[in-house]
Amino acid sequence: MSSQLAALNQWVEEVARLTQPEKIHWCDGSDVENQLLVDLMLSNGDLMRLNEETHPNCYLHRSHPDDVARVEHLTFVCTSEREDAGPNNHWMAPAEAHAKIDALFEGCMRGRTLYVVPYCMGPIHSPLSRCGVEITDSPYVVANMRVMTRMGADALARIEREGTFVKGLHSIGELDPDRRFIMHFPEELTIKSYGSGYGGNALLGKKCHALRIASHQARSEGWLAEHMLIVGIQNPEGETHYIAAAFPSACGKTNLAMLIPPEAYEQAGWKVWTVGDDICWMQAGEDGRLWAINPEAGFFGVAPGTSSKTNRNALDMLDHDAIFTNVAVTADNQPWWEGLMVGEPAIDWRGRPYDPANGPAAHPNSRFTVSARQCRSYSPHTEDPQGVPISAIVFGGRRASLVPLVFEARDWNHGVLVGAAMGSETTAAATGKVGIIRRDPMAMKPFCGYNFGDYWAHWLSFNREGAKLPRIFHVNWFRKDGDGKFLWPGFGDNLRVLEWMINRVKGDAGAVDTPIGLLPHHRDLNIDGLSIGHADVEQLLAIDEHAWHQEYRDIADYLDGFGGRTPELLRQECARIRGALAS
Ligand code: TSX
Ligand code: MN
Numbered sequence: 001m002s003s004q005l006a007a008l009n010q011w012v013e014e015v016a017r018l019t020q021p022e023k024i025h026w027c028d029g030s031d032v033e034n035q036l037l038v039d040l041m042l043s044n045g046d047l048m049r050l051n052e053e054t055h056p057n058c059y060l061h062r063s064h065p066d067d068v069a070r071v072e073h074l075t076f077v078c079t080s081e082r083e084d085a086g087p088n089n090h091w092m093a094p095a096e097a098h099a100k101i102d103a104l105f106e107g108c109m110r111g112r113t114l115y116v117v118p119y120c121m122g123p124i125h126s127p128l129s130r131c132g133v134e135i136t137d138s139p140y141v142v143a144n145m146r147v148m149t150r151m152g153a154d155a156l157a158r159i160e161r162e163g164t165f166v167k168g169l170h171s172i173g174e175l176d177p178d179r180r181f182i183m184h185f186p187e188e189l190t191i192k193s194y195g196s197g198y199g200g201n202a203l204l205g206k207k208c209h210a211l212r213i214a215s216h217q218a219r220s221e222g223w224l225a226e227h228m229l230i231v232g233i234q235n236p237e238g239e240t241h242y243i244a245a246a247f248p249s250a251c252g253k254t255n256l257a258m259l260i261p262p263e264a265y266e267q268a269g270w271k272v273w274t275v276g277d278d279i280c281w282m283q284a285g286e287d288g289r290l291w292a293i294n295p296e297a298g299f300f301g302v303a304p305g306t307s308s309k310t311n312r313n314a315l316d317m318l319d320h321d322a323i324f325t326n327v328a329v330t331a332d333n334q335p336w337w338e339g340l341m342v343g344e345p346a347i348d349w350r351g352r353p354y355d356p357a358n359g360p361a362a363h364p365n366s367r368f369t370v371s372a373r374q375c376r377s378y379s380p381h382t383e384d385p386q387g388v389p390i391s392a393i394v395f396g397g398r399r400a401s402l403v404p405l406v407f408e409a410r411d412w413n414h415g416v417l418v419g420a421a422m423g424s425e426t427t428a429a430a431t432g433k434v435g436i437i438r439r440d441p442m443a444m445k446p447f448c449g450y451n452f453g454d455y456w457a458h459w460l461s462f463n464r465e466g467a468k469l470p471r472i473f474h475v476n477w478f479r480k481d482g483d484g485k486f487l488w489p490g491f492g493d494n495l496r497v498l499e500w501m502i503n504r505v506k507g508d509a510g511a512v513d514t515p516i517g518l519l520p521h522h523r524d525l526n527i528d529g530l531s532i533g534h535a536d537v538e539q540l541l542a543i544d545e546h547a548w549h550q551e552y553r554d555i556a557d558y559l560d561g562f563g564g565r566t567p568e569l570l571r572q573e574c575a576r577i578r579g580a581l582a583s
Pocket of ligand 2 (some may be wrong): 278
């Protein structure tokens with residue numbers, strides 16, 4: 001046996017001694033294995049079969065009602081120095097954290113099966129990919145990891161060949177919110193998660209590994225692990241430009257990744273290719289460009305709001321071989337959620353007869369899990385070991401006022417400031433008040449595995465001799481007029497904005513220089529066929545210098561919150577813009 005597999009075996013034995021499972025099962029990722037797990041879950045109530053005529057091989061999972069989302073207040077980054085985790089993370093000393101969570105793991109798998117889940121984040125033969133092993137006592141987690149990652153024998157073979165892997169230990173425990181922790185030990189490439197069976201808390205390859213641990217690792221190895229979709233835009237000339245975009249939750253990342261062009265664009269020959277909808281790993285290639293892979297193999301998307309109008313590509317991939325979590329069902333046992341626009345709920349997400357007095361039928365954070373291969377727009381280049389070259393990075397947020405539809409950063413350093421200054425208005429789904437602006441730098445607030453100050457310095461470090469960096473843009477699809485009506489139609493029509501970006505990259509489009517960045521003149525945006533007035537376009541592209549001055553005062557205060565770790569270059573950039581706005 002290779003020394004790597006010996007190390008893995010030793011860890012599995014250690015965990016088994018601690019957790020006392022009845023059985024140990026090494027997952028190979030095969031169809032036969034999956035069928036056995038599905039059958040087990042159908043018999044123990046973890047899964048229910050959905051309508052076999054309309055939705056073959058589709059299943060519904062109902063989570064514990066107290067276990068329906070990520071839990072930021074119970075999520076810790078455990079570095080030896082508190083300052084390395086930064087004000088953006090909850091921190092606990094590693095020894096204390098291990099002691100605390102190991103006490104919960106003690107004997108927690110008695111009478112249960114321990115599953116060993118080897119997985120690869122990214123194409124199995126890509127040098128940008130990284131492997132991990134998740135130990136879990138949840139067959140639901142195994143079934144989801146099989147869809148979301150390259151799981152099983154091939155990943156195990158790569159681990160054996162390669163050496164290091166991220167160790168993830170997970171148990172659903174008692175599903176008690178008071179006995180729940182998600183702990184990260186980036187210096188040990190280790191994750192320990194106890195007491196939740198839900199998404200990002202339990203599918204450790206996703207947020208825990210591919211973002212929190214990977215961002216830490218990427219900093220020391222010189223690459224980027226980002227909370228970004230990746231989409232390829234093919235123009236009528238047949239060139240494809242790849243765009244990576246970061247948005248906070250509830251801004252429609254999955255919808256943009258699967259965008260359907262307006263009819264006139266489709267007829268002219270435009271095509272949109274989905275590479276990923278949530279996570280992007282990027283590295284400079286020998287040509288100086290940034291090359292990106294999607295470390296995931298599936299989509300774990302929010303169901304409510306998904307319809308044939310908002311995202312036909314997503315809806316079309318959900319009628320076979322999909323796992324649904326916490327959605328409602330119709331009288332004939334089809335999955336249903338708010339915003340689906342067809343059918344009616346009969347049973348709500350908790351399994352009760354639907355009653356509007358109990359709130360929405362589907363949980364607002366209900367999900368689908370589906371293989372990316374089922375997406376019609378899935379890019380064939382997603383499997384390329386070298387990744388895809390990124391032409392543009394897009395940051396964005398939900399802002400009813402102030403922030404224009406689109407602007408371009410002057411240069412890389414300005415773009416990093418634009419990313420660091422990202423903010424979004426809270427929606428009803430998030431805790432607390434609606435319409436409050438929350439800073440969410442690069443959409444990484446819940447996911448950066450180290451101090452944001454160091455993270456911005458790492459971003460700035462990519463601006464070096466020989467680099468051919470992507471242009472950086474900022475968008476806001478959510479600008480409203482005085483009557484509270486959205487000014488921009490959004491969805492497929494966002495391609496008009498992406499077209500301007502691509503033309504900027506090619507040097508074919510005009511822009512107006514302003515203190516906050518470069519904006520399209522209204523003639524630079526193609527609005528043919530849109531029922532949008534000239535005045536609305538002017539409003540979408542206008543800059544209120546007085547209000548921006550206030551915004552930049554807030555941004556400067558926010559950056560100061562990271563003290564000495566905030567790069568001087570960002571402060572200077574901020575001061576430069578404040579000066580330009582004041583004059
Ligand atoms: O996903 C969205 N995108 C990106 C699409 C590629 N949403 C949904 C956000 C919640 C996840 C949007 N909502 C977008 C958008 O561009 N824009 C809006 C706001 C909006 C909502 C409804 C309309 C227009 C804009 N309806 C009509 O104009 C008829
Ligand atoms: Mn996400």
